[in-house]
Amino acid sequence: MKILVAVKRVVDHNVRIRVRPDVTGVETTGVRMSMNPFCKHAVEAAVQLAEKGDVSEIVVVSIGPKQSNDVILTALAMGAHRGILVETDAALETLTIAKLLAKVVAEEQPDLILLGKQAVDDDSNHVGQMLAALTNRPQATFASEIVVKGAELEVTREVDYGRETIAVPLPAVVTADLRLNTPRNAALPMVMKARSKPLAVRPAAEFGVDLAPRLSIEKISPPAERVPGKKVGSVSDFAAAIASEVNEMEAL
Amino acid sequence: MSVLLLADHDNGALSPATARLVAAASELGAVDILVVAENPADIAAEAAKIAGVHKVITVVAPATAETITNSLENLAQRYRVVTASASSVGKDVIPRLAAKLDIQPVTDVVEILGPNRFVRPIYAGNALETVTDPQATHLLTFRASAFRPAALGNDAPIESSNLSVTSAAKFLAAHRTDSDTPDLATAQIVIGGGVSVGSAEGFQLIEKLGKTLGAAVGATRAAVDAGYAPNDWQIGQTGKIIAPDLYIAIGISGALQHLAGIQGAKKIFAINSDPEAPLVKIADVALIGDLFEIVPQLVAELERLGLKR
Ligand SMILES: Cc1cc2nc3c(=O)[nH]c(=O)nc-3n(C[C@@H](O)[C@H](O)[C@H](O)COP(=O)(O)OP(=O)(O)OC[C@H]3O[C@@H](n4cnc5c(N)ncnc54)[C@H](O)[C@@H]3O)c2cc1C
Numbered sequence: 181m182k183i184l185v186a187v188k189r190v191v192d193h194n195v196r197i198r199v200r201p202d203v204t205g206v207e208t209t210g211v212r213m214s215m216n217p218f219c220k221h222a223v224e225a226a227v228q229l230a231e232k233g234d235v236s237e238i239v240v241v242s243i244g245p246k247q248s249n250d251v252i253l254t255a256l257a258m259g260a261h262r263g264i265l266v267e268t269d270a271a272l273e274t275l276t277i278a279k280l281l282a283k284v285v286a287e288e289q290p291d292l293i294l295l296g297k298q299a300v301d302d303d304s305n306h307v308g309q310m311l312a313a314l315t316n317r318p319q320a321t322f323a324s325e326i327v328v329k330g331a332e333l334e335v336t337r338e339v340d341y342g343r344e345t346i347a348v349p350l351p352a353v354v355t356a357d358l359r360l361n362t363p364r365n366a367a368l369p370m371v372m373k374a375r376s377k378p379l380a381v382r383p384a385a386e387f388g389v390d391l392a393p394r395l396s397i398e399k400i401s402p403p404a405e406r407v408p409g410k411k412v413g414s415v416s417d418f419a420a421a422i423a424s425e426v427n428e429m430e431a432l
Numbered sequence: 433m434s435v436l437l438l439a440d441h442d443n444g445a446l447s448p449a450t451a452r453l454v455a456a457a458s459e460l461g462a463v464d465i466l467v468v469a470e471n472p473a474d475i476a477a478e479a480a481k482i483a484g485v486h487k488v489i490t491v492v493a494p495a496t497a498e499t500i501t502n503s504l505e506n507l508a509q510r511y512r513v514v515t516a517s518a519s520s521v522g523k524d525v526i527p528r529l530a531a532k533l534d535i536q537p538v539t540d541v542v543e544i545l546g547p548n549r550f551v552r553p554i555y556a557g558n559a560l561e562t563v564t565d566p567q568a569t570h571l572l573t574f575r576a577s578a579f580r581p582a583a584l585g586n587d588a589p590i591e592s593s594n595l596s597v598t599s600a601a602k603f604l605a606a607h608r609t610d611s612d613t614p615d616l617a618t619a620q621i622v623i624g625g626g627v628s629v630g631s632a633e634g635f636q637l638i639e640k641l642g643k644t645l646g647a648a649v650g651a652t653r654a655a656v657d658a659g660y661a662p663n664d665w666q667i668g669q670t671g672k673i674i675a676p677d678l679y680i681a682i683g684i685s686g687a688l689q690h691l692a693g694i695q696g697a698k699k700i701f702a703i704n705s706d707p708e709a710p711l712v713k714i715a716d717v718a719l720i721g722d723l724f725e726i727v728p729q730l731v732a733e734l735e736r737l738g739l740k741r
Pocket residue numbers: 186187188189205216218219222241242243244271272273274275277294295296297298299300301302303304305306307308393394395396397
């Protein structure tokens with residue numbers, strides 16, 4: 181089985197982001213960047229499948245500026261074999277990202293495509309589903325467990341009512357949720373070794389996909405701030421405050 | 433021109449959030465509802481009662497990403513807007529449909545500013561993006577919690593479609609959390625428990641408080657990961673987004689990713705042993721102390737006040 185994993189470089193999830201005062205976006209200069217956490221779970225899932233055998237190659241792909249090489253190197257240090265950077269400095273929409281990935285899929289012909297379920301910057305939760313449609317494959321999104329059964333996968337998904345298990349025939353697209361596994365921290369020798377693994381850098385323009393956005397972003401603004409409240413000194417005061425809220429509630 | 437709204441359902445019942453989605457969709461035009469289910473009749477009958485619904489269309493099929501996407505794709509050309517809830521189903525199908533129709537979707541909409549201007553949160557709700565969508569057809573998902581429910585009392589016609597849709601993916605099993613607490617996404621009061629609740633038994637304490645107030649119960653990712661609470665109780669960036677009138681957070685630090693799920697709460701109350709916890713800092717009312725001492729006393733006090741709902 182050949183696996184393709186898509187990974188995204190994003191503002192580190194521990195950074196408290198700041199909206200630019202001119203409301204054109206979020207301040208990203210000088211901010212710590214790292215691999216999107218959901219993508220880490222996707223890479224870990226691929227490496228674990230390889231450790232169980234039956235995986236011929238893990239290819240990682242990222243779309244973004246030159247610095248996105250860093251997240252590809254992280255994935256290679258975790259155990260992926262080869263990397264592809266589709267280089268662009270433009271902010272691409274999810275549909276464009278999916279179209280570029282579909283071109284890579286056409287070239288690489290992977291049996292399984294793993295992605296994160298969402299990226300923590302734009303929180304879109306689109307790309308895996310779009311890629312599945314564009315490549316005409318079944319999808320199993322929000323995966324918390326993946327079991328290979330011959331030419332099929334049994335995937336347990338995290339859904340609003342709890343969890344559900346579905347069977348998808350390969351080739352398929354799976355997006356990773358956080359309880360899928362615990363991503364490893366690559367040991368130093370693996371980090372050194374990653375630098376000698378193949379990494380192809382290809383300009384996005386080479387793929388013949390229209391990169392122009394469809395939507396226009398009018399502004400990026402900060403959410404309303406909450407006004408700080410008060411501390412109460414006793415359980416009975418706390419209960420009284422609850423009672424007063426409940427009494428004010430509209431009956432629905 | 434009208435709006436097609438995909439109805440969520442579970443266990444043969446219409447999702448309680450549907451009336452909120454109808455209210456949101458109605459801001460954009462007359463609303464037709466699509467129900468894809470093996471037995472759609474009862475679900476469709478519920479949907480037909482919601483004010484503002486023009487017609488309910490049913491498709492008989494097991495509800496998978498592919499059957500729902502194909503049903504929507506078949507109907508889409510009749511509509512200017514195709515929408516769903518930003519639920520696990522809407523998130524699964526709308527992007528798939530978008531790629532099939534070559535439309536960039538706008539998802540997790542929390543405010544409608546005009547026929548093609550929408551607001552959606554990004555960066556776990558730490559920023560709000562105002563988007564204009566010039567495409568001829570709009571594909572949207574709405575966060576139900578951001579909209580007030582439409583009234584009941586309608587009797588819209590139900591039309592069964594003879595579409596035949598298939599799916600390569602097959603449903604095998606549902607793992608459902610048995611619980612009689614109200615729906616988290618639409619509850620008026622929510623009690624949240626953190627990892628410091630310490631055990632599944634500890635969560636029974638939280639549930640007891642929930643029962644006293646007629647509240648839904650939620651949890652942090654740390655509590656779910658530890659196995660103290662089921663995954664469908666998780667509130668936050670990767671869990672449910674809630675917007676109750678009152679959220680009571682018990683032993684929860686207030687990590688960014690948790691706050692992402694509670695920003696729509698009207699009032700936030702906190703119980704925490706650490707006066708410096710971020711959640712205490714944003715709470716409207718906070719009580720500092722040990723949850724294991726406070727919660728049983730609180731249940732007793734609320735019962736004494738006759739607040740049982
Ligand atoms: C001027 C400007 C305009 C923009 N316009 C829009 C817009 O109109 N609509 C919009 O949605 N966004 C827009 N963006 C944001 C755009 O940059 C997003 O990065 C893009 O939409 C991807 O969304 P996401 O990362 O949230 O995808 P998700 O669907 O949340 O990502 C899911 C998974 O897909 C894979 N993936 C996503 N991106 C990549 C990547 N670059 N390389 C490899 N794998 C990837 C990863 O596995 C990831 O875990 C704009 C940004 C700017 C600055």
